[in-house]
Amino acid sequence: MxxxxxxxxxxxxxxxxxxxxxxxxxxxxxxxxxxxxxxxxxxxxxxxxxxxxxxxxxxxxxxxxxxxxxxxxxxxxxxxxxxxxxxxxxxxxxxxxxxxPVDENEKEMIFLPSMRTGYVKMDKEREQIMEIGKELIEFIDNKGHISELMSHFNQLMIQTYRTFQAEEKEMRNRKYDLEYAKEHTLIHLLLRQRLTMLGDQLRSSSGKLDSIRSTVRRTLSRLYDKHFCIQDIELVEEMIPPEERVMKNFGQDGDQQAENVQDGDAQSNLESTL
CATH class of the missing domain: 1.20.5 (Single alpha-helices involved in coiled-coils or other helix-helix interfaces)
Known part of the structure; x- marks a missing residue:
């Protein structure tokens, strides 16, 4: 450039x-x-x-x-x-x-006279639930080892499942009203779910049982009361014929008497058939 x-x-x-x-x-x-x-x-x-x-x-x-x-x-x-x-x-x-202060009836699970339906087949299974639950609560009070405690709790769950299955089978065999049967089965499911939740709380405690002992104990002691006192009573009154039911008796003597009455009725029916 x-x-x-x-x-x-x-x-x-x-x-x-x-x-x-x-x-x-x-x-x-x-x-x-x-x-x-x-x-x-x-x-x-x-x-x-x-x-x-x-x-x-x-x-x-x-x-x-x-x-x-x-x-x-x-x-x-x-x-x-x-x-x-x-x-x-x-x-x-x-x-x-x-x-x-705790009322005596709140200290343990008791199969009250008002829970008896008069149908021995159901009453025996339901009473077994309360007996196992009573042992479980006593074990909680004694602060037993968590593994043994869960063993008792599993027994309660198994007995509850077996009892509810027997009731549901009874409803199917007797062709109980489908709507009422469905409602009763749903109550069984809810009770088992609540029982499972209590078991999860006990299982998660892992040595800290004291922190949840009162909660689980109080809930468990009243878990079955409404179902046994009201709903099962209504179920038996509507589903089981009066001739298959006996008068409500108190205590083990009453259970034995009820069994004898039902055995006698069954024997009489068999003889009349023959």
Whole structure:
């Protein structure tokens, strides 16, 4: 380009115009230099902006990480304090529950006279549930080992399942009203689910039986009361004919008397058939 400028000094100025090759070359060179300069400046500005953004991102990540760690540490600290306070309040509540006066009937599971339906086949199975439950509550009170406790609890679940299955089979065999049978079966399912939840609480205690002993004990002692006192009584009255039922008697002597009466009725029916 300098050669062109030097050469133009020797030319006649009157011969120079916009269409002259030298002028056109110089103009294109200037435009090219300007474009290159602008492009280089743009690249520098862009690179500097990217660098600043990366630095800002790094600083932001560091600040966020520090904030998260601080929040996490604060949460753990507050949770520990809250947990210790709740444990202390729980222990205090359990001690207060132990000091509360309890009615004699609430101390254990008892097959009350009002629970008897007069249908010995059902009463024997239901009474067996209460006997196993009574032994389980006594074992809880004695603070036995968790493995032995769960063994007793499994016996209660098995007896409950067997009793409810027998009742449901009885309803099917006697063609009991489908709607009422479905409702009664649903109650059986709910009771078994509640029993399973109590078992899960005992199983999860893993050596800390005292912390849930009162809750499980009180719930278990009244788990079957409504079903045995009301719903089973209504079921037998609607499903079992009066001649298959006997008068409600109290105690084991009453059970033996009821069995003898039913055995006598069965023998009489057999003889009349023959």
């Amino acid at each position: 300098r050669l062109y400028v030097t050469h133009m000094k020797e030319m006649n100025p009157s011969e120079l115009n916009i269409k002259t090759d030298e002028i056109r070359y110089i103009a294109s060179s200037v435009r090219y230099d300007l474009r290159e300069g602008v492009d280089d400046l743009t690249v520098r500005i862009t690179n500097e902006g990217v660098t600043k953004i990366k630095q800002s991102q790094t600083i932001l990540i560091i600040v966020m990480a520090i904030s998260i760690v601080f929040i996490f540490v604060t949460l753990i600290f507050n949770s520990l304090v809250w947990g210790f306070d709740m444990q202390a309040e729980s222990d205090r509540s359990l001690r207060l529950l132990d000091l509360m």
